Amino acid sequence: MANFTGPPPGAIRNKPISSELQKVLSIAAQSAGIDTVVITSGGQDTLGEGTRRTGSTRHDRGRAADLQLVVQGTALAFTDHAAPATVLAFITAAAAAGATGIGAGVDYMGARTIHVGFGTSINDHQTLTWGAGGKSINAPQWLRDAAEAGWRTPAALAETVPAEPAAPGRYAVVARSGLKLRGGPGPDFGSEKTLALGTELTVTQFEGPGGNWACVDVEGDGVLDGYVFAPFLAALASSHQPGDVA
Incomplete structure (x- = not known):
């Protein structure tokens, strides 16, 4: 699970993001292998209900965030x-998890910051990308393509995030971009390997808050290889639980 930091207390948009957006960003970060999501601009006073606000209404009620993606201590950069x-x-x-408004561009918010959120109001469900000047025509082509790929299959990612696995047994990785194998039950433990989508493994036990970290044997040799984030595992239909008779 990715760590989240921000928004900075001194930012104009310094209010927390909504739980709905937090869920979307958490799913996306885990799927992409992001270590930390740094929110540089979060929620703001709703129009007509306060003065600590700027720009459009997209950030009202914490329904949008400007953010940077950090992997191994470095904020990822892009070009137009x-x-x-x-x-x-x-x-x-x-996009697949439900974000409908995504903006990026070197002349929009620089080479590391991305806007991710929903519409201009709770009734605005239009999907939109944009770049410099907040204009759709200026959206980088890579941004358009990546967002459209998610919007074309909006249910695909949600279907790959199952309920918390209930028991040890055989599972498969269902994170689209792979799942980090870590040295312990939590994001603070280092990762030297990413398990590809579809990798089959054996879960020996679940640990950590809510049982969200699975201790796994990847090689099938009875030796424990590390821990993975359990919500991105799906039980195999033919899985035999400990004590089952083959």
């Missing part, structure tokens, strides 16, 4: 012509 695969994966996953 290309973006790292991890950034593309994050945008596609965010």
